[in-house]
Amino acid sequence: MEAPEVQKQKVADFLQTLISPGRLNLKFNILACNGQVQPNASESAGAVEPVPASTKKQPSSSSSDSQICVEFTGPDVSLLLARNGELLLAMEHVAAKILRFEHEEHDRISFDANNYKLLRHQELRMAAEAAIERVRRTGQPFAFAPMSSRERRLLHLELAASGLPTASSGEGARRFVVLYPEGEAPPPAPSKDDRAQAIRQRFRRR
Template sequence: MGEKKYTVQDAGPRIEQFLNTVIRLAGFKLNYAVAAGETPHPDFENPDLLVRFSGPDVELLLANKAELLLALEQLTMEAIGMAPEEHSRLCFDANDHRVLRIEELRMSALAAAERVKKTHVPFHFSPMNSRERRILHLALRDQTEVRSESVGEGPIRQVVVVPSDMQTLPEPIRPPRPRPEGPPGRGPGGRGPGAPFRRDRRGGPPGRGRDRDRRRG
């Protein structure tokens, strides 16, 4: 990535101002420190700045594959005016999540490459942000029998691993849309889900047999 563009002295106060506001309004019990970037995997990630979180609510940040941590990172980048191509210069971390995630992505990329070599069938990764897509691409840069490409746009942009000689890239896989839910505890026709259609002793719908008896009497 070359020369460092963001420093603790320059960007640190702006990051702190934004994070202090978010943490206070959300009521999180979190501490953090802004420091110069460092990583044990400089080939995959070499940020200018690293923000490390600690405190009782760290597990909230790391739940659901660190969804909240990544969202907070993205919002901070936008708040301090970082261009999309500069997003790799700022990294948020907690409990060494980034180190573990990089290794997970690297191993997943190599496993996908072996699978494509054997089957000659493209392998799609789930949609992910640009930083994690970059890690997958870097993990496969020395492969000769397969290659990685990014397909799709916006929130469905994803990495696909294909045989090196494949000319036409496959379409991105779109996540399934959530099924609409009706009122809780009710199925079609106003009955509860799976409720049996009750019959009386004569085999018809409830009440019909008794009505016939009344008419005959």
């Protein structure tokens, strides 16, 4: 496994290569996931100067377990956060691939801007509370909208306290969480052969 300093430099190089040719008016700081700016982590990108410890941004709960946290600032932050943070999450995904993180290791890196992930976590918490109340009242399963693997994991954690069963369903970007009533077991996950058969049938229909 590469040293943290090497990983941070790879992320900084990737972002600089992306931001400069793309003419994005962005700055970034690579943090130690405790709010401390890494020395010279993004000097070439014109990152803002480190601020006093009392005013430094503390990481959100969605990034507190990460090893590499990147905070973006600048006029073009709105582009990163458009369409539910689509570009921000895509850049995070590519950075994880550059560092050769396995799929289950993607939480080791976190990109954020304007507390987007903290606010999103609060939204997920409120959605979980509403879903729990609805499932208990109606006795019917509730399916959430498709979301990223990181958000699905957070949602499962928020729902766990209710004691109600949960499961993820769907494939790829359309994968979503389902909350089930008490005593109702989620359907068994399809086997690899079943998934392969479904893919073949989908292409045949085309």
